[in-house]
Amino acid sequence: MTLHCATCPVRDRAACAVLEDEEREELARAGRLRTLHKGETLFAAGMTEAACATLKSGALKITSIDADGRERILSLVHPSGFVGEMFGPYMRHDVVALGESELCVFSGPAFAEAIERYPGLGQALLRRTQEDLFASRELLALTGTASAEQRVAGALLSLARAASDSPCHPAKEFDLPLSRGELADMLGLTIETVSRMLTRFEREGAIRRNGKRGIELLDPALLPLR
Numbered sequence: 001m002t003l004h005c006a007t008c009p010v011r012d013r014a015a016c017a018v019l020e021d022e023e024r025e026e027l028a029r030a031g032r033l034r035t036l037h038k039g040e041t042l043f044a045a046g047m048t049e050a051a052c053a054t055l056k057s058g059a060l061k062i063t064s065i066d067a068d069g070r071e072r073i074l075s076l077v078h079p080s081g082f083v084g085e086m087f088g089p090y091m092r093h094d095v096v097a098l099g100e101s102e103l104c105v106f107s108g109p110a111f112a113e114a115i116e117r118y119p120g121l122g123q124a125l126l127r128r129t130q131e132d133l134f135a136s137r138e139l140l141a142l143t144g145t146a147s148a149e150q151r152v153a154g155a156l157l158s159l160a161r162a163a164s165d166s167p168c169h170p171a172k173e174f175d176l177p178l179s180r181g182e183l184a185d186m187l188g189l190t191i192e193t194v195s196r197m198l199t200r201f202e203r204e205g206a207i208r209r210n211g212k213r214g215i216e217l218l219d220p221a222l223l224p225l226r
Contacts, residue, residue, distance in 0.1 A: 051085070
């Protein structure tokens with residue numbers, strides 16, 4: 001399906017936002033639109049076809065399988081995020097949809113050619129890669145020596161930042177892209193512990209839960225991050 005940049009919900013936040021309109025339209029002609037359902041795989045580890053994508057809507061998880069055969073969530077991808085391989089010989093991790101997701105997908109060579117043609121695009125991807133690396137380090141820190149309350153609080157704040165259109169302030173309201181079980185696995189906790197922490201944060205006035213996955217951030221200062 002053809003890409004339509006004029007109506008793209010992340011046109012001002014994705015790496016391609018640095019391009020002029022005609023440059024973006026030229027890049028769009030090299031890509032295609034793809035929709036994934038919950039649990040559907042975008043890229044599989046070991047895949048030898050170089051490809052990459054920008055997430056327009058929804059959420060993705062980047063995962064690997066540990067020695068015990070358990071899935072390990074390495075990072076999350078939020079709207080405007082970029083995933084894939086342009087230069088490597090194969091995909092190193094699985095990239096799976098956490099819910100209904102829409103993406104702009106490109107072949108690796110086509111996107112690499114666009115970077116050569118438009119140096120600003122490469123610089124924008126470098127900045128985004130640095131941001132993603134920082135987010136991954138935050139996730140690793142959460143699963144290290146932090147307490148259970150710090151892990152859940154840190155995850156909530158990280159997800160609120162990812163859902164925000166502002167680089168300075170977290171979103172006031174957002175939906176958890178993960179189930180409680182997935183969140184627990186990612187943080188190295190039990191489902192019961194995650195549920196208990198969410199209940200505690202709500203009782204203390206830090207958050208309000210709206211429905212099954214909706215979170216309203218009432219007072220981030222009350223989240224025990226240290």
